[in-house]
Amino acid sequence: MNTVTDVITQPAFPAITGQRDTMAVTKLDTPLEKTVGNPFVEKPRMTCRDVFVHYGESCAIKDVSIDVAGNEVLAMIGPSGCGKSTFLRCLNRMNDTVSSCRVSGEIRLDDMNIYDASVDVVPLRARVGMVFQKPNPFPKSIYDNIAYGPKIHGLTRNKAELDEVVETSLKKAGLWTEVKDRLAEPGTGLSGGQQQRLCIARAIAVSPEVILMDEPCSALDPIATAKIEELIAELRTQYSIVIVTHAMQQASRVSQRTAYFHLGNLVEVGATEHIFTNPKHRLTEDYITGRFG
Amino acid sequence: MNSDNHRTIIPATALDKSASGFSVAFNKRLQRRYRAEQRFKWLGIAAIFSALAFLAFLLTTVIGDGASAFRQTVIQLEISFDKEEFTQEDLLQADYQRLVKTALSERFPEVAGRQDKRLLYDLVSSGASYKLLNMVRDNPKLIGSRQTIWVPANDDVDMLIKGKIDMDQPEGNRRIKDRQFQWISSIREAGQVELRFNRAFFTNGDSREPELAGIRGAIKGSFYTLLITLLLSFPIGVAAAIYLEEFAPDNRFTAFIEVNINNLAAVPSIIFGLLGLAIFINFWGVPRSTPLVGGLVLTLMTLPTIIIAARASLKSVPPSIREAALGVGASKIQTVFHHVLPLALPGMLTGTIIGMAQALGETAPLLMIGMVAFIVDVPGSITDPAAALPVQIYLWADSPERAFTEKTSAAIMVLLGFLVIMNALAVFMRKKFEITW
Incomplete structure (x- = not known):
C-alpha cells in the first residue's frame, strides 16, 4: 500500500514517458497518443508493455503500457468503445474465447509472461479472478457457487476445509450474515447486489492475487453500489483490483490510480485525485468535465 | 373483448382540427389502423378454428372407424x-x-x-x-x-x-x-x-385373418427400432452439437458442415431408406426387415433434427455462464460439462423426443429396407424380422377385407396415442429439468 502512495506522489518521472519508442504502426484509425502521466510503479504486481489488441483487421488497443501495483485499486475510465474492457480482459486472457482476437506485446504477472505459449490459462485465471458487468451466478446453490472454484482446482482436502473456504469467502464479500442460513438455496434467487457480491466471493474463493472488475455496479441500484464500493475498499488490503467503470464518481471514490482510455489509446494515467482535479491532457479534461463520453 | 380496440375515435369533421386536437387526416389514419388490427385478429381466429375443424374431422373419422376394432x-x-x-x-x-x-x-x-x-x-x-x-x-x-x-x-x-x-x-x-x-x-x-x-x-402379431390380426408385433418392432435410433442418435447428435457449438473453430469447413446438416434435415426420408438398403443391407450385410437396420436408417434421418435442436439449446445458454466458469479457472471441457450442458439438456431432450416421434411415424424408409414384409411372429430381439406401427397401418390399409378398415383406424389410434405420450413426455421433461436463472 505504501509503495502505491509513494509512487503516485512522486513527481520525479517526466510527464511523458520517454523510455519506449513508438512502434511503427500503419493500420491505425487515430494517431498514436503518448500516454500522459506515469503508468509505472515501483513494485508492480502486473506489468503490461506495448500491448496491442486486434479484432480481425481493426485495432482495439494501441500500444498500451501500464503497471498494476500490489494492494491498489486501479480504475480504468473512458467513453464507450474506448477499449478499456478489452484491455481488462487481456489481463486474465478472457479474450482467448474470442477467435478473431489477437494480443501482442507483453503482459507479466509477477515474472510470468501470461501470453507465453507455455502458460496454462486455467491456473492463470485462478490467480487473476474476474467479476463481470452483469451478476452471473451459476444456476446452482449459493454454496456450490463458491465451492465450485476450490473444487476444480483441488484447493481443499475435505468437506470441512471447503466449508471453511465458503464461509471466509462469503465473509470477505460481506454476504455471510445475509445468506448463512440459506446456503442451499439457488444463488440466482438473491437480489442483484447480493448476486454481484456472491460473484465477488466466488472470485475470492480461489485465492487470486488480482481481481478484475468489469463495470461491476452498472446493473445495480445506488445502495447495492455503495455496498460493493465499500467491499472494494476492504478487498484492496489483500488483493490488487483493476476496475473498469463508467461512473466517474465511482472511480474517484474507490481507486488510488486512474487510467483514461480513448479510442484504444491510454491517454493519461495518474493518481486519482490528480486526474479528477487537474487532468493534464485535453481529452481527459473534456471527458471528466462531461464535454463528451 | 379488448376495450382498447373499441376506443372511441373522434369522428372526422370538415374542420381541419377535430375536438381532440388532431387533424382529420390523422384520425382517419388512426381508424384505418384499428380496422387493420381487427381484420388481422379475425383472420387469426378463423385460421385457428379451421385448423381445429380439420383436426376434429380427422379424429372423429379415425375414432369412428376404429373404435369398434377394440x-x-x-x-x-x-x-x-x-x-x-x-x-x-x-x-x-x-x-x-x-x-x-x-x-x-x-x-x-x-x-x-x-x-x-x-x-x-x-x-x-x-x-x-x-x-x-x-x-x-x-x-x-x-x-x-x-x-x-x-x-x-x-x-x-x-x-x-x-x-x-x-x-x-x-x-x-x-x-x-x-x-x-x-x-x-x-x-x-x-x-x-x-x-x-x-x-x-x-x-397377436399380424395375420391374414382380420379377427386374429394384432399390433403387438408392430408395437414391439417399433419399440426396438426406436430403441436403436435413440441409443445411436442421442449420443452422436449431442456430441456433434457440442463439438460444433463449443469447440469447432469458426472456418469454412465448419460452415460447410453446418449447411450440410441443415440440408440433411430436409432430405426426403425415402432417400435415407435407399441409402440404408445400399449401405447397411447390401454392403454391411445387416439382416433386412429387422429393427436393427430400421434403427440405423432412422438414426440417419433423426440425427440432423437432434443436432439442430441441441445446437439451438446450447446457443440459448447465456454466454455469461460460460464467462463465469472460465473466470474462476474452469477448463473449456469443465465449462461445457459442468455448466452449459445441464442448462441445455432440457432443450436437447425435447428435440430428441420430437425427433423420436418423427421417427416413430416414419414409413417410407422402412419400406425400402424390407420392414413391409408380412410378419406374423412377434419379434423377440433386434435381429428378428419385424413390422413397425406405421408400416402395419400401411399394410392393413392395403388389405381387401372389410374388417381390416377398422383395424387400420385402430392402429392409427394406437400410433397417435404413442405420439401424444411422447410429446407429453417432452413437455414434462422440459418442465422438470428446466433451470431458471
Whole structure:
C-alpha cells in the first residue's frame, strides 16, 4: 500500500514517458497518443508493455503500457468503445474465447509472461479472478457457487476445509450474515447486489492475487453500489483490483490510480485525485468535465 | 373483448382540427389502423378454428372407424373334448378343427350338404381351434368333458354384428349369405353371440385373418427400432452439437458442415431408406426387415433434427455462464460439462423426443429396407424380422377385407396415442429439468 502512495506522489518521472519508442504502426484509425502521466510503479504486481489488441483487421488497443501495483485499486475510465474492457480482459486472457482476437506485446504477472505459449490459462485465471458487468451466478446453490472454484482446482482436502473456504469467502464479500442460513438455496434467487457480491466471493474463493472488475455496479441500484464500493475498499488490503467503470464518481471514490482510455489509446494515467482535479491532457479534461463520453 | 380496440375515435369533421386536437387526416389514419388490427385478429381466429375443424374431422373419422376394432364378436359353442380325438401321443396333434365343426353341426343338425356345411363352418374363426389347443395344453383333464366355450367369430360375422354389412344388398354382393344370416340370427336370439374386448388385437402379431390380426408385433418392432435410433442418435447428435457449438473453430469447413446438416434435415426420408438398403443391407450385410437396420436408417434421418435442436439449446445458454466458469479457472471441457450442458439438456431432450416421434411415424424408409414384409411372429430381439406401427397401418390399409378398415383406424389410434405420450413426455421433461436463472 505504501509503495502505491509513494509512487503516485512522486513527481520525479517526466510527464511523458520517454523510455519506449513508438512502434511503427500503419493500420491505425487515430494517431498514436503518448500516454500522459506515469503508468509505472515501483513494485508492480502486473506489468503490461506495448500491448496491442486486434479484432480481425481493426485495432482495439494501441500500444498500451501500464503497471498494476500490489494492494491498489486501479480504475480504468473512458467513453464507450474506448477499449478499456478489452484491455481488462487481456489481463486474465478472457479474450482467448474470442477467435478473431489477437494480443501482442507483453503482459507479466509477477515474472510470468501470461501470453507465453507455455502458460496454462486455467491456473492463470485462478490467480487473476474476474467479476463481470452483469451478476452471473451459476444456476446452482449459493454454496456450490463458491465451492465450485476450490473444487476444480483441488484447493481443499475435505468437506470441512471447503466449508471453511465458503464461509471466509462469503465473509470477505460481506454476504455471510445475509445468506448463512440459506446456503442451499439457488444463488440466482438473491437480489442483484447480493448476486454481484456472491460473484465477488466466488472470485475470492480461489485465492487470486488480482481481481478484475468489469463495470461491476452498472446493473445495480445506488445502495447495492455503495455496498460493493465499500467491499472494494476492504478487498484492496489483500488483493490488487483493476476496475473498469463508467461512473466517474465511482472511480474517484474507490481507486488510488486512474487510467483514461480513448479510442484504444491510454491517454493519461495518474493518481486519482490528480486526474479528477487537474487532468493534464485535453481529452481527459473534456471527458471528466462531461464535454463528451 | 379488448376495450382498447373499441376506443372511441373522434369522428372526422370538415374542420381541419377535430375536438381532440388532431387533424382529420390523422384520425382517419388512426381508424384505418384499428380496422387493420381487427381484420388481422379475425383472420387469426378463423385460421385457428379451421385448423381445429380439420383436426376434429380427422379424429372423429379415425375414432369412428376404429373404435369398434377394440371389440370382437365371440360365439358360444358347446365343445365336447371327445376321447377318441386324442388318441395320439402328442395332444397338440389332435384335430381341433373337427371339434369345432362337430360342435357347429350339433348346434345346427338340420344343415346338410357340402356347401351348406362349409358356410356353417365359416361362421367361426380359424382361431377357435388354436383356442381349444391352448386350453387342452394348459389343462389336459378337459379331455372327455363337455365345455361351453366362447370362440372368436369369423371377420364377416363380426362385421355383421357390428352393423357394417348391409343385408339389403343382393345376396351375391354380400359376404354373409342368407342362410348364414338365419343361423346367426338364431344363435343371437339364444344369447350365444357377444361383443367382447378384443384382447387378440393387443397380444397377436399380424395375420391374414382380420379377427386374429394384432399390433403387438408392430408395437414391439417399433419399440426396438426406436430403441436403436435413440441409443445411436442421442449420443452422436449431442456430441456433434457440442463439438460444433463449443469447440469447432469458426472456418469454412465448419460452415460447410453446418449447411450440410441443415440440408440433411430436409432430405426426403425415402432417400435415407435407399441409402440404408445400399449401405447397411447390401454392403454391411445387416439382416433386412429387422429393427436393427430400421434403427440405423432412422438414426440417419433423426440425427440432423437432434443436432439442430441441441445446437439451438446450447446457443440459448447465456454466454455469461460460460464467462463465469472460465473466470474462476474452469477448463473449456469443465465449462461445457459442468455448466452449459445441464442448462441445455432440457432443450436437447425435447428435440430428441420430437425427433423420436418423427421417427416413430416414419414409413417410407422402412419400406425400402424390407420392414413391409408380412410378419406374423412377434419379434423377440433386434435381429428378428419385424413390422413397425406405421408400416402395419400401411399394410392393413392395403388389405381387401372389410374388417381390416377398422383395424387400420385402430392402429392409427394406437400410433397417435404413442405420439401424444411422447410429446407429453417432452413437455414434462422440459418442465422438470428446466433451470431458471
